[in-house]
Amino acid sequence: MLQSDRALRTLNVVTGLLLLAATGMVFLYAPLERTMGAVQRVFYFHVAAAWVGLAAFLVTFVVGLLYLRTGNPRWDRIGHASVEIGLVYTVMGAASGSIWARPAWNTWWTWDPRLITYTVMALIYVAYLMLRQGLEDPNRRARFAAIYGIVGFISVPITFFSIRIWRTIHPVVVGGSGDAAQGSFAMTSPMLQTMLFSVVTFTVVYICLLANRVRLEELSERVEHLKARLLSA
Amino acid sequence: MDTPDTFNYMLLGYAVLFGLPFLYVLSWWFKRRNLEKDLELLNTLKDDQKS
Amino acid sequence: MNSTPAPDLSSPPEAAHAPEQPALAAAGPLASYWRSVLAILWKDLAAEFRSKELISAMLVFSLLVVLIFNFALQLDRVARENVAAGVLWVTAVFSGTLGLNRSLALEKDRGSLDGLLLTPVDRSALYFGKMLGNWFFMLIVQAIILPVFAVLYNLPMLTPLLLVFVVLGTLGYAGVGTLLASMAVHSRSRDVMLPILLLPVALPVLVAAVQGSGGVLEKRAWDEISLWFNVLAVYDVIFIAVAYMAFDYVVEE
Numbered sequence: 001m002l003q004s005d006r007a008l009r010t011l012n013v014v015t016g017l018l019l020l021a022a023t024g025m026v027f028l029y030a031p032l033e034r035t036m037g038a039v040q041r042v043f044y045f046h047v048a049a050a051w052v053g054l055a056a057f058l059v060t061f062v063v064g065l066l067y068l069r070t071g072n073p074r075w076d077r078i079g080h081a082s083v084e085i086g087l088v089y090t091v092m093g094a095a096s097g098s099i100w101a102r103p104a105w106n107t108w109w110t111w112d113p114r115l116i117t118y119t120v121m122a123l124i125y126v127a128y129l130m131l132r133q134g135l136e137d138p139n140r141r142a143r144f145a146a147i148y149g150i151v152g153f154i155s156v157p158i159t160f161f162s163i164r165i166w167r168t169i170h171p172v173v174v175g176g177s178g179d180a181a182q183g184s185f186a187m188t189s190p191m192l193q194t195m196l197f198s199v200v201t202f203t204v205v206y207i208c209l210l211a212n213r214v215r216l217e218e219l220s221e222r223v224e225h226l227k228a229r230l231l232s233a
Numbered sequence: 234m235d236t237p238d239t240f241n242y243m244l245l246g247y248a249v250l251f252g253l254p255f256l257y258v259l260s261w262w263f264k265r266r267n268l269e270k271d272l273e274l275l276n277t278l279k280d281d282q283k284s
Numbered sequence: 285m286n287s288t289p290a291p292d293l294s295s296p297p298e299a300a301h302a303p304e305q306p307a308l309a310a311a312g313p314l315a316s317y318w319r320s321v322l323a324i325l326w327k328d329l330a331a332e333f334r335s336k337e338l339i340s341a342m343l344v345f346s347l348l349v350v351l352i353f354n355f356a357l358q359l360d361r362v363a364r365e366n367v368a369a370g371v372l373w374v375t376a377v378f379s380g381t382l383g384l385n386r387s388l389a390l391e392k393d394r395g396s397l398d399g400l401l402l403t404p405v406d407r408s409a410l411y412f413g414k415m416l417g418n419w420f421f422m423l424i425v426q427a428i429i430l431p432v433f434a435v436l437y438n439l440p441m442l443t444p445l446l447l448v449f450v451v452l453g454t455l456g457y458a459g460v461g462t463l464l465a466s467m468a469v470h471s472r473s474r475d476v477m478l479p480i481l482l483l484p485v486a487l488p489v490l491v492a493a494v495q496g497s498g499g500v501l502e503k504r505a506w507d508e509i510s511l512w513f514n515v516l517a518v519y520d521v522i523f524i525a526v527a528y529m530a531f532d533y534v535v536e537e
Contacts, residue, residue: 032236034236035236035237036236036237036239037236037237037238037239037240037243038238038239038240038242038243039239039240039242039243039246040239040243041243041246041247042242042243042246042247042250045246045247045250046246046250049250068530068533084257085257088253088254088257091253092249092250092253092254095249095253096246096247096249096250099242099245099246099249100242100246102242103237103239103242120484120487121484123484124484124485127480127481127484130477130480131467131468131471131477131481133472134471134472134473134474134477135470135471135472136472140470143533143534143536144467144470144534146533147463147467147530147533147534148464148467148481150526150530151460151463151464151485151523151526151527151530152484152485154522154523154526155484155485155486155487155488155523158488158515158518158519158522159487159488159491161515162487162488162491162492162515162519163491205254209254209258212261213261216261216264216265216268219265219268219269219272220264220268222272223268223271223272223275226272226275226276226279227271227275230275230278230279230282
């Protein structure tokens with residue numbers, strides 16, 4: 001993805017610094033929330049992981065379309081890498097949310113539309129990885145993965161809206177009032193700044209992970225290629 | 234209103250938030266090491282074939 | 285299947301009846317497109333009516349699921365009425381998965397799909413043919429299961445509104461299921477692959493169908509049910525359109 005080693009190394013360093021700064025903001029800059037206490041600080045990275053996880057699957061959707069159009073294996077590599085990273089983010093978001101929910105909602109898990117949708121989405125992308133694993137032919141694997149990445153992502157909003165009709169207790173962070181929702185809180189501007197900075201940081205972390213993952217995949221393909229050539233010789 | 238002590242939950246939350254990606258990147262490190270070992274082996278094999 | 289006469293497909297009309305070509309062109313490409321869809325559908329139906337293995341397997345499986353639910357949930361009268369819609373749809377979805385897998389696996393093992401690909405038929409006609417066949421099988425199973433269900437659960441299952449939900453729900457499931465099954469049969473662990481691929485993607489169908497038919501059974505007002513009708517309709521349209529466009533890439537070699 002990034003062609004030169006130096007660009008990749010710069011990105012790694014910048015990502016590390018951003019992550020350090022975001023961590024500093026979460027613990028030192030953002031104020032302590034009164035009604036929930038320290039656990040509210042989980043919120044910043046929780047939201048960032050959840051949003052960027054969703055964005056990672058959007059990337060898979062887009063590169064899936066690009067792959068089907070062009071047949072360039074690079075789009076397939078990016079799609080695959082994006083699903084892996086998106087899954088890590090999704091699990092991070094779900095686990096940290098669950099830990100936050102325990103003191104805030106007094107339960108680890110609730111059958112809330114957003115939670116169910118998120119879990120189903122994670123299962124779709126686990127299935128995506130299993131599908132890849134089950135297919136030998138690289139061309140077919142790339143095509144099928146692209147199709148499933150597209151179909152899976154289209155089903156996510158329909159799943160959300162069809163489950164939404166049951167009432168939600170998950171706070172609505174952006175847009176709309178979360179007054180009725182337990183565990184919501186009034187965001188002061190340092191809190192908002194910290195949240196936005198975390199989202200930006202996690203986006204950069206995502207790009208950095210993606211670039212490194214694609215690089216690893218290229219190495220792996222080179223090894224496979226060499227192996228095949230030696231065996232045929 | 235009293236602020237509840239939820240410090241341990243926060244600690245647990247951030248342990249997960251940093252731990253998971255750390256483990257993920259660690260898995261890359263192992264994968265990469267194995268691949269490089271394979272690559273080295275394959276290259277020596279290739280040289281043997283030529284000679 | 286090898287001996288199945290596949291009308292229009294093995295012998296393209298222009299080869300067999302050259303003089304008819306202008307007439308065919310006059311009928312329009314759409315008519316010939318639907319003729320190939322119907323030909324594929326007919327091939328599946330003819331093969332099935334001879335062997336009956338697909339429908340009988342789906343049917344026996346459905347009956348078993350209905351019985352097992354009755355024991356597993358220890359259903360008394362009130363509980364039965366509350367969960368009837370859920371049991372009905374879990375039955376439909378599981379037996380549908382069974383049917384989809386079998387239908388596409390047969391196609392691959394017998395090599396008939398490769399044969400069809402050699403014919404000058406639009407690939408999406410293949411999709412619609414297979415999809416309609418799978419939908420039809422699911423409907424037949426439902427047509428037999430629903431009266432049995434009505435007797436066992438002592439519920440009025442054969443109301444027109446419930447049938448609408450059955451038709452729409454199975455359509456969406458077969459629509460996206462045919463696409464995913466045609467991919468799953470190529471995978472190494474193909475028997476377990478389809479449910480894993482299909483169930484999370486088809487969850488909205490299950491939710492809407494259960495809620496909609498549950499509403500019908502509880503005799504709710506149309507205002508409350510129409511929402512689910514809309515969800516199902518939207519899902520059906522979107523997924524059949526996506527599957528129609530994506531199918532070309534599944535069969536491409």
